[in-house]
Amino acid sequence: MKTALPRRSFLTRTLAAGTAAAALPARRVRAVTAGPAPSITVRTLGTGAADHDWKRIGEPGVRGSAATLIDGHVLIDCGTTGYTNLTRFDIPPRALTDLLITHSHGDHFAPDQIFNVLEARGPDLPPLGIWASPQALATLARAQPGRFAAHPLVAGTVFDVGRLHVTALPANHLLPDPSEQALHFLIETPCGTLLYALDGAWLLKQARLLIGKRRLDMIIWDATVAHSGDFRAFEHNDLAMIGLMMASLTTTGAADSRTVCVLDHIARTLWPADPQEAEKLASDRGWTLAADGVPLHLRRAPQQRVPAVMP
Ligand SMILES: [Zn+2]
Numbered sequence: 652m653k654t655a656l657p658r659r660s661f662l663t664r665t666l667a668a669g670t671a672a673a674a675l676p677a678r679r680v681r682a683v684t685a686g687p688a689p690s691i692t693v694r695t696l697g698t699g700a701a702d703h704d705w706k707r708i709g710e711p712g713v714r715g716s717a718a719t720l721i722d723g724h725v726l727i728d729c730g731t732t733g734y735t736n737l738t739r740f741d742i743p744p745r746a747l748t749d750l751l752i753t754h755s756h757g758d759h760f761a762p763d764q765i766f767n768v769l770e771a772r773g774p775d776l777p778p779l780g781i782w783a784s785p786q787a788l789a790t791l792a793r794a795q796p797g798r799f800a801a802h803p804l805v806a807g808t809v810f811d812v813g814r815l816h817v818t819a820l821p822a823n824h825l826l827p828d829p830s831e832q833a834l835h836f837l838i839e840t841p842c843g844t845l846l847y848a849l850d851g852a853w854l855l856k857q858a859r860l861l862i863g864k865r866r867l868d869m870i871i872w873d874a875t876v877a878h879s880g881d882f883r884a885f886e887h888n889d890l891a892m893i894g895l896m897m898a899s900l901t902t903t904g905a906a907d908s909r910t911v912c913v914l915d916h917i918a919r920t921l922w923p924a925d926p927q928e929a930e931k932l933a934s935d936r937g938w939t940l941a942a943d944g945v946p947l948h949l950r951r952a953p954q955q956r957v958p959a960v961m962p
Pocket residue numbers: 700701717756758759850916
């Protein structure tokens with residue numbers, strides 16, 4: 652973690668370093684870069700929108716329901732294929748300590764799948780921490796009271812799970828119970844900062860304010876729609892919308908050319924069926940198309956190249 656220096660001592664050290672460098676005799680200066688920065692694994696286990704035929708999970712072209720495993724023990728969302736998302740990639744449910752729920756649409760929040768996870772963890776472990784809207788927690792508690800540690804979330808809630816420092820952000824995504832607020836997550840880690848932004852169209856102003864001056868090392872976007880012109884644009888993104896947001900976030904300093912831009916929540920019917928064609932839509936823009944089970948590595952972008960004095 653970076654330790655903040657008081658401004659005065661920061662300036663003093665910076666000026667001192669500048670003076671020392673100026674005093675050095677003219678010698679060859681070489682730019683060196685450190686080895687790869689430490690990283691945290693972000694594994695997208697299910698990357699599909701709700702139009703995939705989940706009876707055929709595992710077949711080519713069938714993406715699982717949205718779920719992402721962070722740092723090996725924090726799962727985001729457990730919907731229709733939630734339990735299978737773990738077992739098909741040999742992730743033992745016992746490895747999970749916490750479950751974060753973005754919203755209670757069935758492809759993100761399926762109580763039967765969550766109960767399968769609780770059952771498979773066994774009774775000897777500390778209860779699974781479940782962080783979700785009060786409405787989702789009430790649904791779970793009615794069926795399985797006392798089986799998990801309930802942590803209600805509203806937009807703006809800040810909490811820690813393991814090495815993750817999480818802020819719940821409001822998302823533009825309407826639910827059947829309009830009193831429930833869909834959430835995105837701003838996840839700060841010792842290795843970099845991740846914005847997990849699905850489901851939802853655009854970024855709400857309140858979310859932008861909660862992100863504040865933080866620089867995002869990775870953004871996982873709701874990319875349900877490939878091409879513009881779809882009516883779902885009022886609650887899911889298309890690629891043009893993501894392009895506009897990346898540009899605005901870059902202008903305001905929250906993102907830059909090193910920010911890893913990941914497309915997730917891919918609709919079967921709103922993306923090309925040909926995997927290479929779909930991949931090209933992402934790679935042409937310098938973005939990453941998420942795939943089930945494929946790990947990503949969240950790491951802080953390298954700082955400016957460090958000049959080193961050579962003998
Ligand atoms: Zn969804």
